[in-house]
Amino acid sequence: MNLKHINQEIFNNQIKEQVKEQDLNITFDLASQPILWINTNIIPDLLKKFDLHFNYLTDLTCYDNVDKADGNKRFILVYQLYSLENDIRLRIKLPVDEGEVVPSLSSIYLSANWLEREVFDLYGITFSSHPDLRRIMMDERFIGHPLRKEYPLKQRMQFADNIKINLDRSPTDPNKNDKNANKENDPLLNLYNPEILLNLGPSHPAMHGTLRVMCRLDGENIEDLKCELGYLHRGIEKLGENLTYHQWIVHTDRLNYCSALNNNIAYVMTVEKLLSINVPERSIWIRIICMEISRIIDHLVCIAINALDMGAMTIFWHLYHWREVAYTMIEGLCGMRLTTTYARIGGMSYDTYDGFEEHLQDFCEKLPKALDEVQNLLSNNRIWIDRTKGVGVLTKEQALTLSASGPILRASGVPFDLRRDFPYYFYPDLKFDVVVGSAGDVYDRYLVRMEEVKQSILILKQSLKELKKLKGAPIWTDVPQIAIPDKKDVYSKMEVLIHHFKIFMEGINVSKGEVYNSVEGPNGELGFYIVSRGGPKAWRMRIKSPSFLHFQLAEHMLKNEKIPDAIAIIGSLNIIAGEMDR
Amino acid sequence: MFKLQNKNIEKNGDAAFYTTLLDTAVGWARKNSLWPMPFGTSCCGIELMSTLSATYDLSRFGAEVVRFSPRQSDLLLVAGTITTKMAPVLRTIYDQMLEPKWVISMGVCASSGGIFNTYSVLQGIDQIIPVDVYLPGCPPIPEGLLYGILYLQKIISGEIARPENGNGNGNGNGIGKRVTYEEAMGIMNCK
Numbered sequence: 001m002n003l004k005h006i007n008q009e010i011f012n013n014q015i016k017e018q019v020k021e022q023d024l025n026i027t028f029d030l031a032s033q034p035i036l037w038i039n040t041n042i043i044p045d046l047l048k049k050f051d052l053h054f055n056y057l058t059d060l061t062c063y064d065n066v067d068k069a070d071g072n073k074r075f076i077l078v079y080q081l082y083s084l085e086n087d088i089r090l091r092i093k094l095p096v097d098e099g100e101v102v103p104s105l106s107s108i109y110l111s112a113n114w115l116e117r118e119v120f121d122l123y124g125i126t127f128s129s130h131p132d133l134r135r136i137m138m139d140e141r142f143i144g145h146p147l148r149k150e151y152p153l154k155q156r157m158q159f160a161d162n163i164k165i166n167l168d169r170s171p172t173d174p175n176k177n178d179k180n181a182n183k184e185n186d187p188l189l190n191l192y193n194p195e196i197l198l199n200l201g202p203s204h205p206a207m208h209g210t211l212r213v214m215c216r217l218d219g220e221n222i223e224d225l226k227c228e229l230g231y232l233h234r235g236i237e238k239l240g241e242n243l244t245y246h247q248w249i250v251h252t253d254r255l256n257y258c259s260a261l262n263n264n265i266a267y268v269m270t271v272e273k274l275l276s277i278n279v280p281e282r283s284i285w286i287r288i289i290c291m292e293i294s295r296i297i298d299h300l301v302c303i304a305i306n307a308l309d310m311g312a313m314t315i316f317w318h319l320y321h322w323r324e325v326a327y328t329m330i331e332g333l334c335g336m337r338l339t340t341t342y343a344r345i346g347g348m349s350y351d352t353y354d355g356f357e358e359h360l361q362d363f364c365e366k367l368p369k370a371l372d373e374v375q376n377l378l379s380n381n382r383i384w385i386d387r388t389k390g391v392g393v394l395t396k397e398q399a400l401t402l403s404a405s406g407p408i409l410r411a412s413g414v415p416f417d418l419r420r421d422f423p424y425y426f427y428p429d430l431k432f433d434v435v436v437g438s439a440g441d442v443y444d445r446y447l448v449r450m451e452e453v454k455q456s457i458l459i460l461k462q463s464l465k466e467l468k469k470l471k472g473a474p475i476w477t478d479v480p481q482i483a484i485p486d487k488k489d490v491y492s493k494m495e496v497l498i499h500h501f502k503i504f505m506e507g508i509n510v511s512k513g514e515v516y517n518s519v520e521g522p523n524g525e526l527g528f529y530i531v532s533r534g535g536p537k538a539w540r541m542r543i544k545s546p547s548f549l550h551f552q553l554a555e556h557m558l559k560n561e562k563i564p565d566a567i568a569i570i571g572s573l574n575i576i577a578g579e580m581d582r
Numbered sequence: 583m584f585k586l587q588n589k590n591i592e593k594n595g596d597a598a599f600y601t602t603l604l605d606t607a608v609g610w611a612r613k614n615s616l617w618p619m620p621f622g623t624s625c626c627g628i629e630l631m632s633t634l635s636a637t638y639d640l641s642r643f644g645a646e647v648v649r650f651s652p653r654q655s656d657l658l659l660v661a662g663t664i665t666t667k668m669a670p671v672l673r674t675i676y677d678q679m680l681e682p683k684w685v686i687s688m689g690v691c692a693s694s695g696g697i698f699n700t701y702s703v704l705q706g707i708d709q710i711i712p713v714d715v716y717l718p719g720c721p722p723i724p725e726g727l728l729y730g731i732l733y734l735q736k737i738i739s740g741e742i743a744r745p746e747n748g749n750g751n752g753n754g755n756g757i758g759k760r761v762t763y764e765e766a767m768g769i770m771n772c773k
Contacts, residue, residue: 137702138667138702139666139667146701146702151701152701153699153700153701154699154700154701155701156666156701156702156703156704156705157666158666158669158704158769158770158771159666159667159670159770160670160767160770160771161670162667162670162671162674163667202668202671203621203650203671203675204650205650209621209622209623209624209627209662210623210624210668230665230667231623231665231667231668231671232623232624232662232663232665232668233665233667233702234663234665234698234700234702234703235698235700235701235702235703236698238700238701239698239700250697251697253625254624254625254697257624257625257628258628301628316635317635317636320631320632320635320636320637321635321636321637323632324632324635324637327632337629337723338625338628338629338721339625339720339721577623577624578624578625
């Protein structure tokens with residue numbers, strides 16, 4: 001038994017006793033994680049009472065309770081807290097009625113700012129003492145709250161012009177006016193004008209197509225800025241409530257399209273937890289290999305694009321070749337390069353192809369040499385170091401209160417990796433290092449990613465050995481209600497045909513309950529929170545996406561940086577718009 | 583395309599001349615020097631980058647000079663989902679491009695909304711800008727994009743008729759119909 005799990009169990013017992021004293025209700029979800037029910041927002045007091053430091057807000061979301069299954073109130077707010085010291089999760093639920101005002105948590109966790117804006121936008125819940133409560137995904141002129149159950153899936157609103165972003169006109173720096181007073185005599189020096197704003201994006205090469213930053217400049221320094229997102233908000237969460245669990249797998253590909261395999265597997269894993277089933281060992285090893293391959297290609301894309309944005313084009317040509325090699329393998333596994341849809345609930349859609357082991361072995365042997373070449377080009381390159389060292393520094397404390405995760409959190413010096421700290425699958429048996437940086441700047445993020453690719457290669461080599469041992473072993477679960485029958489049998493046996501038809505036309509019947517499950521995705525903690533009310537469709541499909549929170553980091557990090565550095569910083573955050581906007 | 587007037591011309595560097603129609607010569611020059619403006623928003627944008635990279639090498643077809651300024655480019659490559667929030671931006675970019683200009687709608691999201699038939703996704707960019715080539719696929723593989731660009735080259739050189747209002751390859755369902763500025767503004771203003 002893992003020590004971390006004992007901690008969670010001890011905590012579960014402790015909280016049961018504490019709750020009895022305070023007349024609060026506590027329940028446990030299907031993965032035996034505690035859910036604490038409160039009536040008013042007493043989270044700041046609760047946090048003080050627990051000895052454990054829940055210093056990390058994993059997620060803040062909401063679901064519609066229009067069917068009154070969870071009490072009489074209309075909405076349920078869900079806070080996912082995490083204690084980094086003890087690796088313990090706690091979910092707090094707060095029922096809220098329509099029109100009720102909830103105190104904002106953004107004074108305790110800075111990351112709650114955007115998460116609360118999202119709830120306000122999509123559900124219409126208002127938060128008091130919130131610094132900037134306005135719509136985040138939809139246009140400001142949009143009417144209605146799309147994630148409410150009564151909002152029709154296909155009701156669209158089109159506006160003729162792009163959304164306007166206003167910055168506060170008064171300069172943030174109080175000394176600014178004095179500084180200008182000295183320059184007033186010389187008109188050439190007095191070029192500062194707070195009325196002039198610079199718009200970056202959404203169609204800007206360094207803004208990845210969909211990000212938008214509006215900044216006020218003092219010379220080349222960004223004095224104040226606001227980030228705008230939602231240019232790729234596709235309503236994937238709403239679709240999750242309208243499609244069966246199987247049909248929705250394709251939508252997970254289009255979240256983080258640089259590492260689609262990772263999303264497929266994370267989602268399928270969550271549904272399997274909801275169904276309380278296990279998959280065979282061979283399937284798990286295939287999944288681990290797929291997740292590590294996708295981590296490698298995601299990091300390669302991030303480094304390549306970050307270097308390309310700063311003008312280092314050679315890296316782009318070089319690394320994209322290796323991504324193509326990986327894509328050829330992925331295409332062999334599932335027939336598609338980018339949008340894979342490889343995993344299925346209870347197994348994998350196909351077993352590995354003949355010769356996959358050799359291809360992977362070859363990939364693992366040749367890639368480190370290519371990485372060395374790239375490192376020779378970048379790591380000691382004077383220009384690269386000057387452009388990246390000390391740029392976009394994110395301190396440990398900032399990273400935690402802004403809920404950064406993945407390589408960005410580790411580059412800031414927090415040794416947090418879900419593969420080690422909240423392990424899943426066979427990761428405890430695998431030997432790898434958690435890569436930690438120290439400075440938290442762009443250069444450290446690059447180094448962390450580079451080293452993580454090497455660690456992933458080590459994991460791939462170990463997993464390949466295990467996979468070879470299990471040649472010919474089954475990849476499908478033995479639960480007949482869930483396992484998709486073999487195509488050969490579908491065409492030759494009547495019962496199997498009916499069974500196949502039922503699985504795909506009706507969907508799998510999932511019992512009532514909820515579960516939150518997350519994996520260490522390439523750019524951070526990727527979680528799925530599914531609330532089921534029974535039946536083949538989810539009641540609430542929540543994606544905890546790292547990129548959403550990482551773009552919020554940008555709003556804090558870009559302040560007082562120069563414009564060219566802003567390009568470097570945004571590149572180093574690896575923001576994937578599909579995952580950010582969902 | 584170019585008619586060699588004297589078949590006995592030797593390849594010795596002597597001065598020679600060709601005669602052709604001016605339209606043909608201009609079409610030939612245009613089709614081999616397309617400057618794309620990539621409007622990559624999502625997954626298709628990643629495949630677009632793959633097409634530009636060394637393995638597929640779009641520069642073989644003269645279309646590698648990627649310009650992020652609409653003023654400098656003549657091919658708008660819409661790669662990815664266009665949401666209702668993004669639609670005005672796309673129309674602005676299209677209006678900023680100078681004639682002659684062409685549009686490739688890469689992937690099903692840009693062409694028809696694809697699998698995202700939801701409250702926030704524009705169901706096909708041909709509602710707001712005219713499209714010359716539609717590419718199927720989610721996303722199209724790089725070879726598919728290369729095929730689309732080669733197909734567009736045929737349109738530019740005049741081998742295939744460009745879809746126009748009322749004629750072209752429109753089949754009566756509105757597909758291939760080129761939306762006008764007024765029609766686009768009408769769609770974008772209605773709530």
